[in-house]
Amino acid sequence: MTLLLLIAIPLCGGFLAWLLGRFHADAPRWISLAALGVGFILALDLGLEHWGAAGLANDNLWLLEYSHAWIPRFGISFHLALDGLNLLMVVLTFLIGILAVGCSWKEISTRVGFFHFNLMWVLAGVVGVFLAIDLFLFYFFWELMLVPMYFLIGIWGHEKRIRAALKFFIFTQASGLLLLLAIVALAFSHQSTSGVLSYNYMELLGTPLSEAAGMWMMLGFFIAFAVKLPVVPLHTWLPDAHTEAPTAGSVILAALMLKTGAYGLIRFVVPLFPDAAMAFAPIAMTLGVIGILYGAILAFAQTDLKRLVAYTSVSHLGFVLLGVFAWNELALQGVVMQMICHSFSTGALFVLVGALYERTHTRDLSRLSGLWAVAPKMGAMAMFFAMASLGLPGLGNFLAEILVLAGAYPVSIPLTALATVGLIFATIYSVRLVSRAFHGVNEGSWEFSDLSLREAAVLGVMVVGLIWLGLYPQPVLDAAAPTLSHLLSVMQR
Amino acid sequence: MNTTDLIALSPLLIVGLSAVAILLLISLRRNHRAVATLALGGLALAMASIPQAAAVAPHHIAPLMMADGYALFYSALLLAASFVVGLLSFDYLEQRGEQREEYYVLLLLATLGGLVLVGANHFVSLFLGLEILSVAIYVMVAYARSSPLAAETGIKYLILAGTSSAFMVFGMALVYAQTGTLEFGPMAAQLMQMEDFGLALPGMAMMLVGVGFKLAVVPFHMWTPEVYQGAPVPVTAFVATVSKGAMFALLLRFFAAFEADEAQPIMNILGLLAIASMLAGNLLALLEDNVKRLLAYSSIAHLGYVLVAFLAESSFGDEAVTFYLVAYFISTLAAFGVISVLSDGKSEADRMEDFRGLYWRRPMLATLMTAALLSLAGIPLTTGFVAKFAVVAAGVKAALWVPVFALALGSAIGLYYYLRLVVVMLSPVNPTDDSNSEATATDDAMSTRAPNPAILRPKKVPIGPAFALSILAIFLLGLGVLPTPLMDFIKSSVSELR
Numbered sequence: 001m002t003l004l005l006l007i008a009i010p011l012c013g014g015f016l017a018w019l020l021g022r023f024h025a026d027a028p029r030w031i032s033l034a035a036l037g038v039g040f041i042l043a044l045d046l047g048l049e050h051w052g053a054a055g056l057a058n059d060n061l062w063l064l065e066y067s068h069a070w071i072p073r074f075g076i077s078f079h080l081a082l083d084g085l086n087l088l089m090v091v092l093t094f095l096i097g098i099l100a101v102g103c104s105w106k107e108i109s110t111r112v113g114f115f116h117f118n119l120m121w122v123l124a125g126v127v128g129v130f131l132a133i134d135l136f137l138f139y140f141f142w143e144l145m146l147v148p149m150y151f152l153i154g155i156w157g158h159e160k161r162i163r164a165a166l167k168f169f170i171f172t173q174a175s176g177l178l179l180l181l182a183i184v185a186l187a188f189s190h191q192s193t194s195g196v197l198s199y200n201y202m203e204l205l206g207t208p209l210s211e212a213a214g215m216w217m218m219l220g221f222f223i224a225f226a227v228k229l230p231v232v233p234l235h236t237w238l239p240d241a242h243t244e245a246p247t248a249g250s251v252i253l254a255a256l257m258l259k260t261g262a263y264g265l266i267r268f269v270v271p272l273f274p275d276a277a278m279a280f281a282p283i284a285m286t287l288g289v290i291g292i293l294y295g296a297i298l299a300f301a302q303t304d305l306k307r308l309v310a311y312t313s314v315s316h317l318g319f320v321l322l323g324v325f326a327w328n329e330l331a332l333q334g335v336v337m338q339m340i341c342h343s344f345s346t347g348a349l350f351v352l353v354g355a356l357y358e359r360t361h362t363r364d365l366s367r368l369s370g371l372w373a374v375a376p377k378m379g380a381m382a383m384f385f386a387m388a389s390l391g392l393p394g395l396g397n398f399l400a401e402i403l404v405l406a407g408a409y410p411v412s413i414p415l416t417a418l419a420t421v422g423l424i425f426a427t428i429y430s431v432r433l434v435s436r437a438f439h440g441v442n443e444g445s446w447e448f449s450d451l452s453l454r455e456a457a458v459l460g461v462m463v464v465g466l467i468w469l470g471l472y473p474q475p476v477l478d479a480a481a482p483t484l485s486h487l488l489s490v491m492q493r
Numbered sequence: 494m495n496t497t498d499l500i501a502l503s504p505l506l507i508v509g510l511s512a513v514a515i516l517l518l519i520s521l522r523r524n525h526r527a528v529a530t531l532a533l534g535g536l537a538l539a540m541a542s543i544p545q546a547a548a549v550a551p552h553h554i555a556p557l558m559m560a561d562g563y564a565l566f567y568s569a570l571l572l573a574a575s576f577v578v579g580l581l582s583f584d585y586l587e588q589r590g591e592q593r594e595e596y597y598v599l600l601l602l603a604t605l606g607g608l609v610l611v612g613a614n615h616f617v618s619l620f621l622g623l624e625i626l627s628v629a630i631y632v633m634v635a636y637a638r639s640s641p642l643a644a645e646t647g648i649k650y651l652i653l654a655g656t657s658s659a660f661m662v663f664g665m666a667l668v669y670a671q672t673g674t675l676e677f678g679p680m681a682a683q684l685m686q687m688e689d690f691g692l693a694l695p696g697m698a699m700m701l702v703g704v705g706f707k708l709a710v711v712p713f714h715m716w717t718p719e720v721y722q723g724a725p726v727p728v729t730a731f732v733a734t735v736s737k738g739a740m741f742a743l744l745l746r747f748f749a750a751f752e753a754d755e756a757q758p759i760m761n762i763l764g765l766l767a768i769a770s771m772l773a774g775n776l777l778a779l780l781e782d783n784v785k786r787l788l789a790y791s792s793i794a795h796l797g798y799v800l801v802a803f804l805a806e807s808s809f810g811d812e813a814v815t816f817y818l819v820a821y822f823i824s825t826l827a828a829f830g831v832i833s834v835l836s837d838g839k840s841e842a843d844r845m846e847d848f849r850g851l852y853w854r855r856p857m858l859a860t861l862m863t864a865a866l867l868s869l870a871g872i873p874l875t876t877g878f879v880a881k882f883a884v885v886a887a888g889v890k891a892a893l894w895v896p897v898f899a900l901a902l903g904s905a906i907g908l909y910y911y912l913r914l915v916v917v918m919l920s921p922v923n924p925t926d927d928s929n930s931e932a933t934a935t936d937d938a939m940s941t942r943a944p945n946p947a948i949l950r951p952k953k954v955p956i957g958p959a960f961a962l963s964i965l966a967i968f969l970l971g972l973g974v975l976p977t978p979l980m981d982f983i984k985s986s987v988s989e990l991r
Contacts, residue, residue: 069977070977071879071976071977072977073812073977073981073984074882074883074886136882140873140878141873143873143878144873144874146872147867147872150912154919155919165912165916166909166913166916169912170908170909170912173904173905173908174901174905174908177905178901180882180885180901181885181897181898184882184886184890185889188889
């Protein structure tokens, strides 16, 4: 029941925000904040409730389950389940949601109610994607989160928003249809061997598939998640969507939506199609390394700050792909860490760029310089998150990337070596970002106010998060451990 | 004819009698409101008689008609759609000063034709239903006589429909020559005993011309954009739903009598038609700036989707076909309903420009239009999503990989034009002002730059269309979230088919 609440709270909060937005512009903001706060506490409480001496203690795989028949004709049930992995992601979703509301408090001044409605529905869709354990339900939420995101980009975005929104929608929807085909094909293959039509993930695990069928279905899943992640040849929607979206949209895209792709890879692609995934692993890992290097090089070449940050996402999430297909404990721990740390570091960079844009109305790196003197707090924050992004030891991203590399090393030494080069590129683009924008002479004679208390609070949360994850990541690793060991055991069978 | 026959036929009888009653009423006194009420009452009464008819179902009204659960389900669907069209028509016609009353006779007759088609079990009743339907539609599409497009549209539809009917009759004759029977069941049994279909194969292929024309699948789709554009909006809605739905119900019944692999040559042809429709329909819609034409091309693609489930040739596929048609009816009627409400006495709101900034002018209508378009695109929370899933499931289960991939590709292309319309509705009212300021929503409502000033003037949605649209909205979303009751109902209704 609590699981249902976790989805219902943002849905209802969104509706309420829309309704009350007619009366006062601040009402939707406070309602969203309150609803997300409740959701955050609820999710965190669920975690603490099951927290034992050695992390999340539970006899069976799921801490909590909710199931209700939905479309029995197709064997579909409304089936949610919680384990350590998706608990982490749900807590993260609510936290990022709160920060997204915080960072758009002043930025969004038109149609505030409808904005928050869309924001909350995206979040509800993301929570649903993380919790759904019925594949049809998963697909339902997977598609559900697209429409409000499309509106967020299409209505409140920057100059070329319509094109970016369309591109985003068509890329994700087209790949989603392949996912649907693969899901249906998998369910029917399962039916032909077991006689039961079911979309339940737990039942579909271990469905015997012929080599070719397994590969095709795996590719259907993989392409859908690869578009979201994004994996390099399929990434072209991302820079546009991130750049044109409003700050909150960029934050949610980078911090949450891309993670749904990563989550899908871990939860579905490899466990459901172990043989096909292993056959495909060398290609996938190569794509991951290409993403790391290509994203970093393009990030270096950008002059638009938002595009720069967007390309760093491509680079950082290459590590996720590399780690997932290395498929060992170290690498998966690294992937989970990367999913969370990237949310904070990249989310924060988008918040900063958004704050800068609000003040200067430009994101052009060639027009910005010497801003440290104008806004020292902003400069310090940018410095911090750039350091996090390049993988400074002591911050979460370092740990995540090192774990992935350590996990990938025994699988493929050349690919790991190449991926390591990505860390150097990351240093170059991060240093360039800070030195161009904040150091040097203030040639544009910019003058504007420094970070407000609200903005500083939003960024402060992320600073604390990254330091905590960097110094004491054990709780996160413990939380994910039971799930990861279960997933690894599926593979060995 | 005995009482059971009469009860089983009561929906048809009531609709037919209502048409006659309206004719008599018009000859006494012209009163638009009274006539419309009588027509809607007749449709409602016919619908209310369906449970009675269901009590005696399945009943064979020898040898022409079959009143089984399947026929009655489709009858209810057609009657409901006609009812919605009737509600939309009243206010549409009210704004136009032409002779309005005869329209309802035609509407009822066309519905009657549809009802005959879904119950047809015999070539004679098939042709009878088809012609009643077609002849009424000839006049309906040309009903707005003052419109310059009306005559052209009417002639175009008349000639093409007449030609396709001729093909159909000739095809029937060939099939009859081979089998010596006009009844579906015995005919299929005869054909299945034969080595090959002989003359019946070209015969059935020629019949497909007639069927394809009514369904507007590629390559028999040429009339669709012109007729959709030229006909009055409620009539377009009728042609898009009732006429196509009745024909599809007939197609399904006809081929359900055959064993799956017996009709393979015909199925191969239909498979090609389906793939061509999904791709061509979606591609042609990309360039359209006229919303009615856009929906015409989109409907071509949608009939292609339904054909994919039809090709599965299983009761699973029959259910998917039926569910998809229901979803298609709801979404299409909602979309045309919004266009109809936005239209005024002088012109129809069928250009993209007429929808610019609709969100900020008429939020409810814009939201419903968006929901209808998203349903057509197959996005979750709408009935179109579940329907598309059912079709994909039926196609995958029957391993129809090529059509299913064409469906996926077509849907992806289709998104572009549905979203284009959504984007236009989201844009600021004044096309030159592309900023995000709140002012655009309110101040520019009076702007003369905007295309159709009459449309910008917010008027209240009249009670009839408001009622119809609310019901459609409820079903549009309700069936997207809780499809199970309808699915179970469809399952029990179509189970007698195979």
